[in-house]
Amino acid sequence: MADDFLRVFLLSLLQFPECSALSMISENIIRPMIEADMDQVLTVEQLCHRNPWSKAMFINELANPLSHIDLLWRGPCLAGFLCSWRVCQELSILNVATAPNQRRSGVARALLEQSLNRNMRTGLDCALLEVRPSNFAAIALYWSFGFREIDRRLRYYSDGEDALVMQLIPAGLIHPVKH
Ligand SMILES: CC(C)(COP(=O)(O)OP(=O)(O)OC[C@H]1O[C@@H](n2cnc3c(N)ncnc32)[C@H](O)[C@@H]1OP(=O)(O)O)[C@@H](O)C(=O)NCCC(=O)NCCS
Numbered sequence: 775m776a777d778d779f780l781r782v783f784l785l786s787l788l789q790f791p792e793c794s795a796l797s798m799i800s801e802n803i804i805r806p807m808i809e810a811d812m813d814q815v816l817t818v819e820q821l822c823h824r825n826p827w828s829k830a831m832f833i834n835e836l837a838n839p840l841s842h843i844d845l846l847w848r849g850p851c852l853a854g855f856l857c858s859w860r861v862c863q864e865l866s867i868l869n870v871a872t873a874p875n876q877r878r879s880g881v882a883r884a885l886l887e888q889s890l891n892r893n894m895r896t897g898l899d900c901a902l903l904e905v906r907p908s909n910f911a912a913i914a915l916y917w918s919f920g921f922r923e924i925d926r927r928l929r930y931y932s933d934g935e936d937a938l939v940m941q942l943i944p945a946g947l948i949h950p951v952k953h
Contacts, residue, residue, distance in 0.1 A: 800848040802881075803847045805847070806843060806844060806845070811852070812833075815845070818871050819869075822871035827869065842860065846884060853872060865890070867901060870912070890948045898944055900943050902941050903916065903940050904930065907935070908935065918951045921940040921942045925938075927939065
């Protein structure tokens with residue numbers, strides 16, 4: 775597992791050597807994913823998750839009219855992405871990932887804020903997501919937006935860890951708490 779992580783990390787440096795330096799001075803650009811973004815999305819995905827989504831899963835999402843994948847770019851560098859499904863008045867957050875070298879610089883916050891506010895403009899009753907109880911970074915992020923735990927799914931993940939179900943009932947435009 776550590777070897778895999780190192781391999782993907784070194785590969786990302788070789789493929790996108792300009793990312794680290796340029797991304798520091800570039801503004802955030804958020805736009806929908808297209809198929810040509812696949813390699814960079816897969817690199818970030820593999821760096822971020824124990825059981826990363828496959829290329830086929832991303833292709834399915836791109837073909838699904840309910841699904842929306844937002845990418846946040848800093849110059850030529852893909853800093854992170856967020857995948858959500860909109861079903862009637864409910865938004866499900868399925869996947870959020872920030873490249874390790876871009877963390878704690880507001881990438882996930884910007885993506886979540888944009889997604890929630892865009893969906894609220896067309897009416898939103900609630901937003902829902904699942905998260906591992908051990909994922910303190912993600913829980914802190916969601917908490918800062920007002921998501922709260924409403925349920926716990928026992929042994930939900932393939933390694934046996936539970937999932938917390940968190941819900942947000944939006945009351946107006948979203949402005950997360952910044953620390
Ligand atoms: C969780 C994750 C998406 C956060 O992305 P990020 O871009 O680093 O988050 P942001 O910089 O936008 O942080 C926004 C807020 O979230 C909270 N937060 C984020 N990372 C945190 C950490 N490591 N520890 C504590 N709080 C954290 C803080 O409240 C932070 O605000 P602050 O920096 O002003 O204190 C990122 O760590 C990641 O990709 N993890 C691996 C994939 C994953 O777990 N995805 C979520 C699955 S449910």
